[in-house]
Amino acid sequence: MTIKEIARLAEVSTSTVSRVLNDSGYVKHEVRERVEKIIDDTGYLPSDTAKDLKKKNTKLIGIIIPKLSSRTIGLVADGITKVLDENGYSSILANTGLDFKKEIEFIKIFKQKRVDGIIFVATNIAEEHIKLLKKMKIPTVFIGQDSSSYDFSCVVHDDYGATVEMTNYLLNKGHRKIGFIGVDEIDRAVGYQRRRGYEAALKEHGIDVDRNLISIGNFEISSVDASMRKLMKENPTAIFAVTDNLAVGAINYLLKNGYRVPEDISVVGEGDSGIAEIYNPGLTTIKYQYLESGEESARVLMRILKTDKSEKKIMNYRLVERESARKI
Incomplete structure (x- = not known):
């Protein structure tokens, strides 16, 4: 899908489509709504660079996390970036603040940034996530939630x-x-x-x-x-x-x-x-194993980028006994 095709479907000029995409210049309300609906229906997203060039690997991975203040999320992120660094990849970290709308927004932004893959530290998986990710065709690994029934790779705790x-x-x-x-x-x-x-x-x-x-x-x-x-x-x-x-x-x-x-x-x-x-x-x-789950998710994504085969990994755990419980 190109800007010309969007313009043809909306029966407007390419410059009008461009103004809608960039939110610049005047566009009649009804025309803007028509263009935005076609963009949404077709899943069209402009790339920041090389719009008309064949896509090449960017060596860039998008990471979605629910909140920055969590120590456990920090360990997961450390594990992810460690393995990405070892494999020559950089990352973009997106903090959603547990906001579903921001999760959807960041997935779209990652598409624009042409990331090679996404690692999604999820608190839940909604149909909207799956529908959008399948439309975007971006290799994705979920951490913390079982996405295997949707044919997406995941790393989960038991x-x-x-x-x-x-x-x-x-x-x-x-x-x-x-x-x-x-x-x-x-x-x-x-x-x-x-x-x-x-x-x-x-x-x-x-x-x-x-x-x-x-x-x-x-x-x-x-x-x-x-x-x-x-x-x-x-x-x-x-x-x-x-x-x-x-x-x-x-x-x-x-x-x-x-x-x-x-x-x-x-x-x-x-x-x-x-x-x-x-x-x-x-x-x-x-x-x-929070740190290890981050590491494993990045390894899974590296394999997906080579083989395109989904995986499910279940991490280990152990009970740590301290002083807060006693026998009665």
């Missing part, structure tokens, strides 16, 4: 298996009333798979899932107090939070309200973020 193991850890310590602090299941990995793992472990031990012992909030530590007020009405002996941040929020709530951890109630998390080791008491948690 969220389900890790959560089963941590729940079994508490059950083996004698806990039967385990409060669960989760997040919205739109995040298939942290929200859905971790809750599924918790419930599966309970059922394997012949314990019915008590909905009153489950509270779904968000990733912000400020959301934990409301969850804890609900859960403590059920007198749990342990709290399992799906992230370390939420687990620390739970401990803060307990200490403020006169409880001792782990003497009165045990608390565990997932992620082994920096705070897990230095917090008092030290937090028992799951350590995921």
Whole structure:
């Protein structure tokens, strides 16, 4: 698709299409809408350079991350750039701030920049992502969410298996009333798979899932107090939070309200973020391979650029036992 073809379909001049694309000069509202609709329908995106030349490799990779402030995302990004550097590639880092519209916008920008591939650190995968990426035909690797059913490569953590193991850890310590602090299941990995793992472990031990012992909030530590007020009405002996941040929020709530951890109630998390080791008491948690997942995603992308074959990689994890949980 070229500007001339867009102009022909819209029944306007090429200069009008150019003004719409560059948002410069006057264009009647109805004409602008007609041109923009054709551009959107055809998936046309102008290249910054060499519009009429045969595309060549740019040795440039686009990286989409949900937020810069996360330590774990920083480790993933470090792993990605390390392997890209080793293979002679540069990168453009796009921080979406957990904004879906920005994710879509950055994919389009990466197309304009003619990146050779995209590594997408995803909190969820929507149909719009898949539709756009397939239209763009840019090799893409997702990190953290399973995109294999869409025929896209991915590097994922074993969220389900890790959560089963941590729940079994508490059950083996004698806990039967385990409060669960989760997040919205739109995040298939942290929200859905971790809750599924918790419930599966309970059922394997012949314990019915008590909905009153489950509270779904968000990733912000400020959301934990409301969850804890609900859960403590059920007198749990342990709290399992799906992230370390939420687990620390739970401990803060307990200490403020006169409880001792782990003497009165045990608390565990997932992620082994920096705070897990230095917090008092030290937090028992799951350590995921964040740095290594970034490295592996870049290696997968390097292979895709050569073979065009999709891959799915599941990373390892380990349970890190510290002082926040005890046997009863």
